[in-house]
Amino acid sequence: MQLHAFPTAATDIDVQHYITNNAENINRHLSEAANEHTTVKWYATIDVRFTRTTPDGQQSQHQETSARFRTTAQIFSHVDALYIDNTVSEFSSCIDNFNKLGSNWIVHSIQHFSLTFAPYRPTQGSNFIPTPPEIRRKKQ
Numbered sequence: 001m002q003l004h005a006f007p008t009a010a011t012d013i014d015v016q017h018y019i020t021n022n023a024e025n026i027n028r029h030l031s032e033a034a035n036e037h038t039t040v041k042w043y044a045t046i047d048v049r050f051t052r053t054t055p056d057g058q059q060s061q062h063q064e065t066s067a068r069f070r071t072t073a074q075i076f077s078h079v080d081a082l083y084i085d086n087t088v089s090e091f092s093s094c095i096d097n098f099n100k101l102g103s104n105w106i107v108h109s110i111q112h113f114s115l116t117f118a119p120y121r122p123t124q125g126s127n128f129i130p131t132p133p134e135i136r137r138k139k140q
Helices: 015-021 023-037 084-098 133-139
Strands: 002-006 040-053 062-070 074-076 106-119
Touching: 002 023, 015 023, 015 084, 015 106, 023 040, 023 074, 023 084, 023 106, 040 084, 062 084
Parallel strands: none
Antiparallel strands: 002 106, 040 062, 040 074, 040 106
16 A cells, blocks of 8 residues: 655645646556556545634634545546546535534645555455355265
8 A cells, every 4th residue: 555645835725726736746646556556446635624713703713623534445547537526526525514514614724635545456366255064065
């Protein structure tokens, strides 16, 4: 399994903009992994820092929290099969769900973004299933 972290800056506050700006590097890392392993299973992780004003509405007092979101694992074998918009949509949906109940959290900054990928070989055996007792007895 490999992990590749992408640099972030204090000015990175929009998830769509950040991922779109890094799309070329994301594609490059996944393409290199696919060239090396033929097919890879991968997912992206993003850590986001949120702020909001206090419930009494005082602008001078802010609350902060952070959250980590992860995309669904996907299988990748060729750069044409990668749709950055899907990654953006999945993270946007996660952030919307985070704010679902009207918590009014606002993205303050992107703290960390990474790709995790590993070779994917579905035809390679990974489990042993014992012969059922009924069949095993007949062989003896």
